[in-house]
Amino acid sequence: MSERRIGKTANEAFAEAMRQINPDVVAAYPITPATEIVQIFSQFVADGKVDTEFVPVESEHSAMSAVIGASLAGARAMTATSSQGLALMWEVLNIASGLRLPIIMPMVNRSLSAPINIHCDHSDSMGARDTGWIQIFSESVQESYDNLLQAVRIAEEMFLPVMVTTDGFILSHCLELIESLSDKEVKEFIGKYQPKNFLLDIEHPITIGALDLQDYYFEHKRQEAEAMIKSKEVILKVGEEFGEKFGRNYRFFEDYKISDSEVAIVVMGSTAGTAKTVVDQLREEGIKAGLLKLRVFRPFPAKELKEVLKNVKAIAILDRSDSFNAVSGPLFSEIRNVLYDLEERPKIVDYIYGLGGRDIGLKEIRGIYQELEEIKKTNKIKTLVQYLGVRE
């Protein structure tokens, strides 16, 4: 066992990663369940363990605005938030991506008010899915830590902001044995930040954020779309390099026993761990069950998902948020879209689950696979979208 093996919650692991990243500027405002990240980090600042300029601001809108300012000035800048905090940042999230700023942000998934609730679902992240941020989801504390380190490289190579999510309380407050890297390994892996154009470069004065009307706005947005497309290569490259160096490989998604599977679940975040256990049990019973854990939601790996899912007979999407579009959850819409081009499409259903932290266990997931088996046999879908475990 490596001496770097330590017990950490996802919040502690994020804070530890931030200490090792040693950003130039961190501006943050506390919010449950993400508070600990910057609370622990501010202690690192007070103890002189990092060189960071820490800015305790008065809101999340200000936190994101401050890191945007810092990033424009040429700094490696970070913040952290959750739920209402991310919602309050929404306006400025688009400015970070539109100005192509490589801001890195741990984001702890929590439901949105109202009704007020502090527990996990993915409504907050999904609300920011079209803001031009790269979004990486984590299954475990280990992945939260690893993803945040990779996010630095991805952001700074693409000049795009990256949020790395972890599930509120389920991971943010749950102790897990993780393998952390040494400070030296992190420093070498992330490298030194080299801003291209920045305001404090007085030798090369620039104008940033000028009015951009009918004649140029569209071209800038096309550039942003291209950056998101290009970021796919970088995400894979960084994930592969991380794997080579530290033994844990990362791609757009993890396909778990899916290559020969007939029934499969697609899910993001911590629920993937529970589902893997069910897959193992079902495999022992002779059922060809598989699992696809989506890690990178933005950019959406459409082509790659299509390739992996095309031979599955029946697929259930687990959506930990609702789009309130009178159709389905957001992950279902996107995956179903991916399958449209196939000559023979798998049957696909949606389960909206776990809103406001409602627990999901082996029994519920087993029930989903049973229903998929039924769909496989009959080739008929009884209910396209279900709200898992909601009382009538």
Next chain:
Amino acid sequence: MVEGMKKKLGWRQLAPGDLLGPATSLDFETGDWRTQRPIWDGEKCKNCLFCWIYCPDSAIMVKGKKMVGIDYRYCKGCGICAAECRFEAIEMKNEKGGGND
């Protein structure tokens, strides 16, 4: 005019993000926004330079601490200079038919 305004650049040619060189507003002449034109009377002017302080477009031309005229390339005709002038040395007139330059 800045380079990009002469021939419109495609998205592949632009610098990433909303990024431009410095002082591009010099190339953007806002004078044609004007519906009212400030007319300056050098006889009444005491060179207090209140108009220069207040002008939001830096359109008051000054040489050797003395007001020498209004830069109609940038003046949007807001009338702040005329309102601030203590000596009635600046008068707003309708842009069409009222100008003197």
